[in-house]
Amino acid sequence: MDLRAYRALSFDVYGTLIDWEGGIAAVLAPWAREVGLGLSEEELLLAYADNEAAVERELPDRLYPEVLAEAFRRTGTVLGRPVGEEWAQQLGASVPDWPAFDDSADALAQLARHYRLIILSNVDRAGFAASNLRLQADLAAVVTAEDVGAYKPADAHFLALDGTLADLGVERGQLLHVAQSLFHDHVPARRHGLDSVWVNRRHDRPGWGATPEPAEEFGYLAEYPSMAAFAEAVREAWGD
Numbered sequence: 001m002d003l004r005a006y007r008a009l010s011f012d013v014y015g016t017l018i019d020w021e022g023g024i025a026a027v028l029a030p031w032a033r034e035v036g037l038g039l040s041e042e043e044l045l046l047a048y049a050d051n052e053a054a055v056e057r058e059l060p061d062r063l064y065p066e067v068l069a070e071a072f073r074r075t076g077t078v079l080g081r082p083v084g085e086e087w088a089q090q091l092g093a094s095v096p097d098w099p100a101f102d103d104s105a106d107a108l109a110q111l112a113r114h115y116r117l118i119i120l121s122n123v124d125r126a127g128f129a130a131s132n133l134r135l136q137a138d139l140a141a142v143v144t145a146e147d148v149g150a151y152k153p154a155d156a157h158f159l160a161l162d163g164t165l166a167d168l169g170v171e172r173g174q175l176l177h178v179a180q181s182l183f184h185d186h187v188p189a190r191r192h193g194l195d196s197v198w199v200n201r202r203h204d205r206p207g208w209g210a211t212p213e214p215a216e217e218f219g220y221l222a223e224y225p226s227m228a229a230f231a232e233a234v235r236e237a238w239g240d
Contacts, residue, residue, distance in 0.1 A: 001195075001221045003237035008116040008140070008170045010161060012152075012179035014098070014123065015211065016199050017108070017227065018131050021045055023098030027091045028072070035081040042205075048075045049211055053183070056122065056151035063146060064123040065092035095123060096130035101201070103228035108137045110231045114238055116140035116168055120157045120177075122184065140168055152184040153216075158192045176221075178230065181211045186218035198223045199230060 014020035025041040028048065032039055039047070052071035059067065069092035076083030111117065117139050121128050124146040132139075141164045143157055150156035165172060177196040179185030189196040198220040224230040 001197075003176075003234050004114075005174070006115060006176040006195075007174040008118055008165065008168065008176075009111060010118040010120050010175060010177045012177075012181060012185045013119060013121040013128065013131060015180040015184075015201060016178065017100060017104040017135055019099050019101055023094055024048065024068075024091065026097070027087070027094055028075075031083065031087050032081075035076075037079060037081055039079075044075075047079055048072070051075045051078065056145075057154070060145075060150040060154065064095065064127055067151070068092045068094070095127040098131065100131070100134040101227065103226055103231075105135050105137075107227035107231035108135060110240075111234060112138045113240070114234065115176075116170065118161070118164060118168075118175075119143060120152070120161065120185075121145065122151045152181075153188045155188060155191070158188050158194070161192075182218050183211050183214045186220055187214050187216045190217060190219045196220045197230060199227055200225055 011017060025045060028044040029041050032044055048071060051074040052067065055062070055067050055071045055074065059070070062070070069088040072088045072091045073083045108117065117137060119128065119139060119142040121143070122145050125144050128142060128144055143160050143164060145151045148156035148160050161175075162172070165175060172194065175194060177185065177189045177194050178199060179189070179196065180199050180201045182198070186196055186198060196219070200223050203225040224233065
C-alpha cells in the first residue's frame with residue numbers, strides 16, 4: 001500500500017477516534033450494579049451490541065440519542081432487568097461525555113497535513129459536533145446518520161460519500177477509509193470497492209465488545225493498533 005497515493009481519508013468516529021465502548025460502559029456498569037447484575041463491563045457490552053445494531057437497522061430514521069435509549073431498553077429486557085426511563089435517557093444523552101482516545105487529536109492534525117479528512121459517522125450532527133470539540137479536527141466534510149437517514153453497515157453513508165468526493169474533486173481510488181469496526185465499516189467498504197485500513201483498538205482484548213461479529217466478507221489493506229501507529233506510518237511514507 002502506497003500511502004502517498006491517496007488524497008483523502010474517511011473516518012469512522014465512535015470506536016476509532018472516540019472511546020465509544022468506554023462511553024457506553026460508563027452508563028451500563030452503574031446501572032448493572034444498581035439492578036444487581038454481576039456482569040463485567042465486557043459482558044455488558046457484548047449483551048448490548050446486537051441490540052444497538054438491531055435498532056439502527058429497524059429504526060433508521062431515529063436520531064442517535066433515541067437509538068441509544070432504545071438499545072439500552074432492549075438490553076435490559078434480554079438481561080431480565082427492565083431499564084428505567086431515567087437510565088435510558090442518560091445513555092441517550094451521554095455522547096458529548098464520551099472521551100476521545102488519547103492519540104486521536106494529534107493523529108488527525110498530522111494526517112490533515114497530507115489528506116482531506118471526511119467523517120462517516122453513525123451519530124447525529126449535534127453528537128458529532130460535541131465530539132469534535134475534543135478532536136479539533138480540520139475536516140473537509142461530515143456525513144452523519146442524521147444526514148443520510150440510515151446507519152452503517154447500510155449503504156447510505158457510502159453512497160453519499162460519492163457525492164462528497166465529487167464535490168472535493170477526489171477520485172474514489174484516491175480515498176482510504178480508516179475504521180475500527182469490521183461490522184459497521186469494513187464490510188460496506190469492501191462492498192463499495194473502497195480501500196481501507198483497520199485501526200484495531202481492541203488488539204489487546206479478546207472478543208467483539210460492543211460491535212457485532214461481522215457475518216459478511218470484509219477486507220483491509222493494513223492493520224494498526226492505534227491512530228498514533230497509523231499516523232506514524234503516514235509520517236514515514238511522506239518523509240515528515
